[in-house]
Amino acid sequence: MIKANSYTFKILRYDAKEPGSRPRFATYRIKVIPGLTVLAVLIRIRDEIDGTLSFRCSCRSAVCGSCAMVINGKIDLACRTQVAIFDTDTIILEPLPNFEVIRDLVVDMTPFWQMYEKVQPYLIRHSPNPEKEIPQSEEERRRIDQYVNCILCACCYGACPVLARDPNYMGPAAAAKLERFVLDSRDERPADVLESVNDEHGVWGCDTVFRCIDACPKDVRPTDAFVGLRQEIVKKRFQKMLGKAKDEA
């Protein structure tokens, strides 16, 4: 038999639809066997103790990006975080920061998806497609690897200090997605597409303090994307100036 240990879960609960409702911590005591994840415990609490507890989940294997939240002060996916890794028997769960809470651990993801859609997150090409695949070398494919891994869980968005003060800021995930296409050898987006993120709400807003990198459960480095996009914008601007200079000469 596996020995179960007792844990105290403190979960920040709030219902935006309930008039006069204020965020409060609800406490649940539960016995947990080693190896159980925070998500598994949340499901048990909802099933066995309190059916009104609200949280999102789906894959339970850290690939779908549904269950990002703050776990003992650290942003992570509940499904990949084991209860036993903490040096304490108290686990505190809070909703992802930088979002409006809808209910309990469920936040309103709308602004996240709006930023995502704004960067034109898809391959743009003008050349006719070949009959077979568009050739891409292993090296070219490797260049986009880290950005391809993004699961859109919004851990980075919750961790970003810029978003805490500027809700109009594009945020790390959208930048990573944009860089994924800018770096893709097959993408042919015109240079002026980057103009939409060429301001302080866009690529120049990043503080480069790497909170997003710390928070990412998939080892994506959105800060690299900001640096890359800035360089690309500067490069394009220089090319334009030089091109103009040549024309004038």
Added chain:
Amino acid sequence: MLNHDILIVGGGLTGLRAAVGLCDRFNVGLISKVYPTRSHSIAAQGGINAALTNNPDSRDDSWEKHTFDTIKGSDYLADQDAVEIMCKEAIKIVYEMEHWGCPFSRFPDGTIAQRPFGGAGYPRTCYSSDITGHVLLNTLYERAIAKGVKIYPEWFVTSLCIEEGQCHGVVALDIRTGELIPVRAKATFFGTGGYGRVYQHSTNALINTGSGIGMAYAAGAPLKDMEFVQFHPTCLIGTSILMTEACRGEGGYLFNNQGERFMQRYVPTAMELAPRDIVSRCIQTEINEGRGFDHPLGKYIQLDLRHLGAKKIIERLPGIRNISIDFIGIDPIIEPIPIMPCQHYSMGGIDVDKRCASDIHGFYAGGECSCVSVHGGNRLGGNSLLDTIVFGKLAAQAIAEDLEGGGALPDEKPLLKLKDEVEQKLGRLATPGRGKAYRIQAELGAVLDEKVGIFRTRKEMEQALQKIAGLKEEYRNVGVSSAARYMNFELINALELEYMLEVAHTITLGALLREESRGAHFRTDFKTRNDRDWLKHTIAKIGPDGEPVISFKDVTITRYQPMERKY
């Protein structure tokens, strides 16, 4: 009431591909109970089959050979005309996905990389390391955004509206607001995924309840071949997380507690790359005969990747390595992975033809929730991602053809009536003092695992049927803790459970009636395939008394006469 020409339910690969194919010409709405990128397609790891002949070892591969492998893998239950279409389309849709930006892994010559997979004569599985479902789903979602598909994220469809052989649309719950909304459409397409969660141990996401299948059945659409349930050979012990077949495709071994590569005794030529039904039975036999390893969470077999070396594991199977480390604290570079077989895929589903049309006018289905049938008794690895995209595309073509020349929206009265019924049901569920859904779901999962699993026998399945009937009785007394309808996931679970019970019922009844062993359906009391009596599809349709009525349908044979299935 919302109106669309075409309503698509499901934001996975099938639903998105159908939407992308239709949105230019029709008013399309896509309902998904999660944000589309959370759909279970995201979790597919190993790859998608297409005879591209990019691999140096597959230069003389062809779609015909892919067809034959699929039919043989299906244990001759697949409809051969449909398999031909799928394997021919495979090449086109892989290139199409690439043109839309899908970041496949590449060979040194810049072509799409292909790896060997089980039951395939050639290495034809196109992949992106071990996150192929993730890259395909993201690419199609990106495409849907580019084309401005109207998506209703976090809407849950509670019921399908069919009256007198005509589909009118659905009633849906906006999970965020709690509002109940009838949605009317000329054509309704389900791409709602599989039913893995009716089993206790499944690789499937928690959202894979099969409620779409159960809902279609409850509304009067027939189901096909429900007894054919795929058990994946290699699932992580404890959590049942999938360890892709690519682990073996890349050269991984299976070991028992004697240190023996036991597949040698069962399938000496194909070894670890025999099809999934066979490998799962071998693993289960090893465990049953005492050659498994002991673990507090159950008995297991070792999946050993160590000899592949750190470089190959990190390059080709990085996700597998991360999952092993995160979920069981084992680094496959250093230690073997403890695995066991568990439920993975639904071969059966909503009975549709090769155009994805059901026998209900205006109702279509594709992908894992449907049964065309292209997988027959056993699906080959790498053919499910293929099925989702090919039949999403073909369904879009078929629906466009059928709606050619316009036509009026169906009558709204049946939808309004259905909405009232759902209102009443929600009211009933919110009455205080009722039982909890999760208990029933747990018992259901346990009984299917135990009695309708890899090895099946009459007595156990009769017991399972009795148990399911009892659980259906208990369900009538199920309730939820809160009458609030928004972000109430306990409520959604309770609504889905009703459909899960129907799905489980049809699986078990089909398995009890089919007195032979074919593909993933193995009867210890009827150990061989019996083509004379059972080369046919099982059809389950709900009867007037709410009980399933079973009939049978012929299998379409074109060029491949059934032979003994040897590897």
